[in-house]
Amino acid sequence: MLLRPSLQLALFASLAAALCAQDKPLAIVGAKIIPIAGEPIARGTLIVQHGKILAIGSAETIALPPGADLIDGSGKVLMPGLIDSHSHIGAGTGGDGSGPIQPDARVLDSLDARDASIQKARAGGITAVNVMPGSGHLISGQTLYLKLREARTIDDLLIKLPDGTNAGGLKMANGTNSIRATPFPGTRAKSAALVREQYIKAEEYREKITRAKGDPDKMPARDLGLEELVEVLEGKRIVQNHTHRHDDILTVLRLSKEFGFKVVLHHVSEGWKVADEIAAAHVACSVIMIDSPGGKLETREADWRTPAILEKAGVLVGFHTDDPICDSRRFLRTPALAVRAGMSRKGALEAVTIANAKILGLDARIGSLEVGKDADFVLLSADPLSVYTHVEQTWVEGRKVFDLSNPHDHLYAVGGDGAGDPRRAHLCCFTSAWDLIADANGGAQ
Amino acid sequence: MKNVIRILALFVLASSPLIVRAENIAIVGDTIYTMNGNPIKNGVVLVSDGKISAIGPADSVKIPADCRVLKAAVVTPGLIDAHATVGLSGLLNQPQDQDMWEKSAPMQPELRAIDAYNAKDTLVSWVRSFGVTTVNTGHAPTALISGQTMIAKTLGRTADEDVINPAAMTSVTLGRNGLTFAEGPPGSGGGSAAKPPGTRAKAVAMLRAEIIRAQEYAHKREGKDESKRPGRDLRLEAILRAIDGSQPFLVTVNRQQDILSALRLAKEFNLKIILDGCADAPLVLDEIKASGFPVIVHPTMQRTYEDMENLSVETAGKLHAAGIPIAMQSSYEGYVPKTRIVLFEAAVAAANGLGFDAALASITIDAAKLLGIADRTGSLQPGKDADLALYDGDPFEYTSHCVGTLINGQVFADGPH
Numbered sequence: 001m002l003l004r005p006s007l008q009l010a011l012f013a014s015l016a017a018a019l020c021a022q023d024k025p026l027a028i029v030g031a032k033i034i035p036i037a038g039e040p041i042a043r044g045t046l047i048v049q050h051g052k053i054l055a056i057g058s059a060e061t062i063a064l065p066p067g068a069d070l071i072d073g074s075g076k077v078l079m080p081g082l083i084d085s086h087s088h089i090g091a092g093t094g095g096d097g098s099g100p101i102q103p104d105a106r107v108l109d110s111l112d113a114r115d116a117s118i119q120k121a122r123a124g125g126i127t128a129v130n131v132m133p134g135s136g137h138l139i140s141g142q143t144l145y146l147k148l149r150e151a152r153t154i155d156d157l158l159i160k161l162p163d164g165t166n167a168g169g170l171k172m173a174n175g176t177n178s179i180r181a182t183p184f185p186g187t188r189a190k191s192a193a194l195v196r197e198q199y200i201k202a203e204e205y206r207e208k209i210t211r212a213k214g215d216p217d218k219m220p221a222r223d224l225g226l227e228e229l230v231e232v233l234e235g236k237r238i239v240q241n242h243t244h245r246h247d248d249i250l251t252v253l254r255l256s257k258e259f260g261f262k263v264v265l266h267h268v269s270e271g272w273k274v275a276d277e278i279a280a281a282h283v284a285c286s287v288i289m290i291d292s293p294g295g296k297l298e299t300r301e302a303d304w305r306t307p308a309i310l311e312k313a314g315v316l317v318g319f320h321t322d323d324p325i326c327d328s329r330r331f332l333r334t335p336a337l338a339v340r341a342g343m344s345r346k347g348a349l350e351a352v353t354i355a356n357a358k359i360l361g362l363d364a365r366i367g368s369l370e371v372g373k374d375a376d377f378v379l380l381s382a383d384p385l386s387v388y389t390h391v392e393q394t395w396v397e398g399r400k401v402f403d404l405s406n407p408h409d410h411l412y413a414v415g416g417d418g419a420g421d422p423r424r425a426h427l428c429c430f431t432s433a434w435d436l437i438a439d440a441n442g443g444a445q
Numbered sequence: 446m447k448n449v450i451r452i453l454a455l456f457v458l459a460s461s462p463l464i465v466r467a468e469n470i471a472i473v474g475d476t477i478y479t480m481n482g483n484p485i486k487n488g489v490v491l492v493s494d495g496k497i498s499a500i501g502p503a504d505s506v507k508i509p510a511d512c513r514v515l516k517a518a519v520v521t522p523g524l525i526d527a528h529a530t531v532g533l534s535g536l537l538n539q540p541q542d543q544d545m546w547e548k549s550a551p552m553q554p555e556l557r558a559i560d561a562y563n564a565k566d567t568l569v570s571w572v573r574s575f576g577v578t579t580v581n582t583g584h585a586p587t588a589l590i591s592g593q594t595m596i597a598k599t600l601g602r603t604a605d606e607d608v609i610n611p612a613a614m615t616s617v618t619l620g621r622n623g624l625t626f627a628e629g630p631p632g633s634g635g636g637s638a639a640k641p642p643g644t645r646a647k648a649v650a651m652l653r654a655e656i657i658r659a660q661e662y663a664h665k666r667e668g669k670d671e672s673k674r675p676g677r678d679l680r681l682e683a684i685l686r687a688i689d690g691s692q693p694f695l696v697t698v699n700r701q702q703d704i705l706s707a708l709r710l711a712k713e714f715n716l717k718i719i720l721d722g723c724a725d726a727p728l729v730l731d732e733i734k735a736s737g738f739p740v741i742v743h744p745t746m747q748r749t750y751e752d753m754e755n756l757s758v759e760t761a762g763k764l765h766a767a768g769i770p771i772a773m774q775s776s777y778e779g780y781v782p783k784t785r786i787v788l789f790e791a792a793v794a795a796a797n798g799l800g801f802d803a804a805l806a807s808i809t810i811d812a813a814k815l816l817g818i819a820d821r822t823g824s825l826q827p828g829k830d831a832d833l834a835l836y837d838g839d840p841f842e843y844t845s846h847c848v849g850t851l852i853n854g855q856v857f858a859d860g861p862h
Contacts, residue, residue, distance in 0.1 A: 291789065292571050294536030295781030324748055325781060330793070336843030387843050388796045414797060417728060420754025 025049040025065045026398060031073025031379065036080055036353045037368035046078060048375035051397035056369050071379075079349070079384060080369050081127025081376035081396065082331055083356035085286040086240065086266050086320030089117040089328060090154075094133020094141030094171060100184045100191075101198050103170060104224035105141030107133050113151040116412065116420060121328035122148050122402040123413035125378035125391040128159075128357075128366055130320075135173035135242040136180065138195050142228060143169045143240055145360050147376070149396045159362070167362065169264075170232050173242035174251055175298050192251050199259045202229035232261045238361055239263040240286075244298035246270040253281045264359050266320065268310075269293075269302035275313035284316035284359050287351075288326065289337045307351065308342035317347060318356040329391075329413060336385040349384065469493045470854060471512040472833060473503065474520035480810040480824040490520065492831040495854035500825050515856070517848055519840055521805060522825050523578025523832030525812035526787040527741045527772035528695065528721055530585050531569050532562040532597070532604075536783055542566065545585040545777060547592070551625060551642060552655055554683035556592030558583035559611045562604040564597070568784045572775070573599040573857055575788045576834025576847045579609070581816050585777035586618040586697035586721070589648050590655075593683060594695060596816055598832070598852050609818055614695035614719060615683050620703040620752045623648050649706050656714050659684035690717040699743065699752035701725035708736050719815065721774070723764075724756035730767045739770035739815050742807075744785050745793040747776060761807065762798025772812035773804075792841035804841065830854075 026048050033044035035056060045062040047055040055062050064070070092111040095102030111131065121129060128147055133140040145167040146157040159167040174191050178184060185191040205226040212218035231237040241252045241263050249265055256263040265271065265285045271278060278285060287310070293302040310317050319334045321327070326334065335348035343351075357367025366374050375398040382389040391413070394402035402409050411419050470492040477488040479500060489506040491499040499506050508514065535542025544561040547553055562582065563569075572580070583594030596610040617623070625640045642648035659681040668674050686692035696707040699722045711718045720726075720740045726733060733740065742761045749756055757763075764771050773794065775785040787808050795804030803811075813823025821830045831854035838845035850857045 291782035291786055292536075292568060292784045294568070295538050295778070295783040297537055297539065299781065300537060324750070327746060327748070330746060333843055340844045340846065385844055387792045387841050390796075414759050415749060415755060415757030416759070417725070417755050419757070420749055 023050070025054060025068040026071070026375075027064050027068045028071045028073045028078055028377075028379070029059055029064070031076045031078040033369065034077060034079040034349065034384070035369040036350060037370045044078070046369060046377065048377075048395075048398045051375050051399070053369060053371050053373050053375050055371060073379060076392065077380040077382060077384060077389075078369075078377055079380065080353045080367060081378055081394065082125045082352045083318075083360070083362075083367060084121070084126050084129040084321050084323070084328065084331060084352075085264070085318045085356040085359045086288070087121070087126075087129045087131055087323045087328065088134070089121050089129065089323050090115050090131055090146075091117065092131055092133065092144075095137045095139075098183070100138045100178055100180075100194060102137060102141055102225065103139045103228040105133065107131055107141060107144050108154065108166065108168075111144070111154050111157075113154045113157055117323065117328070118148060118151070118157075119402075119409075119412045120419075121323065122394045123391060123404075123409065124327070124329040124331045125380070125394050125402075126328055126331060127376040127378070127394060127396045127401075128360070128362070130169060130240060130360055132169075132171045132240060135171070135177040138172060138174065138178050138185070138191055139198070139225075140171045140173065142237075143171050145169070145362060147374075147396055148394075148401060149399065150401055167360070169238045169240040169360070170228060171242070172239050172252075172263075175242070175244050175248045176296065177242065188248065188251070192255065195255055196258070199229060199233070199255070199261075202226050202233055203259070206230045206233060233259060235262055238359075240266055242266045244269040244296075244302075246273040248298075249274055250277060253277065253283060256283065257281065264318075267299075267322075268306060269299040271315075272303050272306045272309040273301075275309045275315060278310065279313040279315045284318065284355070285310055286318040286320045286356070286359055287338075288320055288322050289334045290325070304337060304341035307338040307348070308344075311343050311347045316355055316358060317343075317351050318359045319348075319351045320356075332384050332389070332391075333387075336387075339385060345385070468854065468856075469509060469512045470831075470851070470856070471508040471514045472520055472835065472851070473508075473514060473516045474835075475518045477520040477825065478522070478805060478809075479826065480522055480806060481826050488520075490825055490831075490833065492833075492851065492854045495831055497825060497827050497829050497831050499827055515835065515849060517835035518838055519836040519845075520825075521576065521834045521836070521840060522809040522823055523834050523850065523852060524576045524788055524808045525579040525581075525772070525816065525818075525823060526572065526577050526775050526808070527581050527812045527815055528594075528774035528776060529572070529580040529582040529784065529787075530777040531572055531580055531599075531775070531784050532564060532566055532582050533558060534568075534585060534777060534783065535563060536567045536571075538780070538783060545583075545591075546587045547584070548588070551588055551623075551640070551648075552590040552651065553588070553592060553680070554590045554615050555679040556584060557612060558593060558595040559604050559608060562595060562597065562608075564601050564603050564607050569599050570601055570857075572784060572786060573601070573850055573852075574847060575786045576836070576840065576850055577787060578832040578834070578850060578852045579813075579816075579818070579822055581613055583614075584616050585779075586616060586622055587777070589618060589623045589642060589652060591616045591618065593692070596818060600852050600855065609821075610816075612683075612686075612692055613816065614693050615687060616697065617652070617694045617707075617718075618697040619648060619652075619706050620645065620698055620700050622697065622752065645703065645706070649710065652710065653713070655681075656684055656688075656710075656716075659688070660714075687716050687718070688714060693717040693719050695719050695721050695741070697721040699724040699756070701728040703752070704729050705732060708732060708738075711736065711738070722753075722776075724753045724760065726760050727757065727763050730763065730769070733764070734767050734769050739772070740764055741772050741774045741815065742794070744774060744776050744787075744790040745797070746785070746790060758793055758797040761794040761804075762800070765799055765803045765807075770811060770815060771807055772815045773807045788840060788847075792843075795841050801841065 033041040090111040092107040208220040354367035357363035379393040533545040584592030810823040813819040833851040835849040
């Protein structure tokens, strides 16, 4: 270590303080709780410790652990941290202009954990997010599912799966965004043919690995792109597929069925035309709500009623910001506009919580306030679907990552001089938050 | 019971989308925001011949027997979008419907919105479906001088039928979007810097030179020897109208140094200007206030990048608190959403310091005053145009609906949206 002794001491002190904060139980008392799992609780108590939910229920029935830190939630609304199933915060990138199929490109290798957009997402109540590469490729790369903990580096944001790998999906797209000049496809049929060809290659690659039975001499040469597609074929990685027009949606369903991979449809501007087909395929949708239709030919028939129509057809509906397309700080506008256009209130709130957790395959850990799940929650000034409501606090794994009453956080929430400067992001942690949590929980999460 | 009435009103609206304007209509509202005094609880607005003929509490206004009756929880004046691009910037975002940006030269004040406005573009009826009845629309803030705006009702007929003022303002843009390198998508590094203006200082220099040329032109046009007078120059005439105050410059500026440049120019040439955008306004509130010029504030939810990176949802509230006249706008979007809805932009401002009353004023009476059309729009008063918006709840709430819109007494039901 090249650190000066004083700095080492500071680091140790900070680490100890952080661990202490995790050790002590925290109780939020008196808020209206919308747990998503179950009916709202008029005056509830939520107790969290070691980054997990210890107890939840009506204030009358939940006893406070001795020595617990208390937060008075009276008059406020407490709900699970919001999950955004499609975002571009952190200024990440994926594949480049060299070709339409780049599953080897990882958003992991490009993301700036200190970008202002990440703190703005926290200000919007977002605690987990699927950060994707863009939609200009048939396959633009590997996405990352992140927890918006306080972060020095990208490592602090990662979600580790039981096998030690980073949680994430595969970004695919069809329609006009990925139809470009050579070497990109020029038509829709060519787009599908290229994808089909690639998945056949992945199937053959997987077959070679199976036949090698672990013999290194018989293994095929490593192919980083095909490795990822094999993960998709084996259901370990969900395809997150940008698609607008109804015929493009059906093409995605066709390919998914043909190769047996799990897929989520994103944007689905014309999903309202093929809701029954989507429902029959048991495929989930992540919908975006834009203030007006159009802006491109594929979205000329985008309709605010899509979430309601999909809900009615029995489709699992989530929402996304596509930040910077929609501002993460106003993510709750999306479910509210869906309710305006006929979606149930229950379905709309689920769409930014548990439905999105399912869409990312993380519903065992996040998306609702239940004992044993991660202590990710937001404290709101009033009803989540009102324009007058403010996100007051955002908590990830039992640690506060946003507080509207803090002037620095307030700047990111409302904007103002310096809010656009990523270099002003403040740092609370001197070590990986993930390591702290892992230590506190005695190993892998 | 109230709900039944609302549903009934909705049904009536939906079943007869277009009504001749001579019809006599009574609008019964649980709350009527007249924007001329206190709101009226349980009030009535009478409409005849396209004008408001009476307004007041239900017990003081007799509804004539032959009247068509519409009911709503909330009634407001038709909304006014003080700076839009709808009708020029079309839904499809294809070359055939994008008339808001002429790229052939940096200064083209001779371009008129009325020569491009497509009253039948879907986006016009889209904004109307949220209660927007009047727009000040034109070329986008994408060139140093991009063209002249027009004020139109969102009736959706033709430019000539719907127009209120065919030449309201001339759009000037300082800062990044007024430079030629702004051409090209954000982050692309822009287009050719060889074509001026490539810098802020150059842009202002070009503008000053053009204004001086206009002044000299005016002087020569008044020369005694008719044979020596120059031929008419539409470009310079448009600039002269900002000097005589009949057609102000709508100056889009976001960085604080650009706001100050606009004020400096106005002072040097005694220009009448309206400030537009003003993301950095909180940094120069005193200077804006001292200038006396009003501000059409950027959309509250506009994206935060480049000159707008520090924009704040509280800016509208701060300008208002400082006593600076404001209006809200939908502005211009090159991608999605192809148009914003001024109602929503005002709503977020309302929730972030501006407050309900001032926010509603910023898209009704205050916008009307700023656009010089308060004699006929912006508030519900006898004699004014029968432009009204009907809602089933607080107009600013995300989950409320616009259940009907009246323009010149003509009923539209584009929703419920």
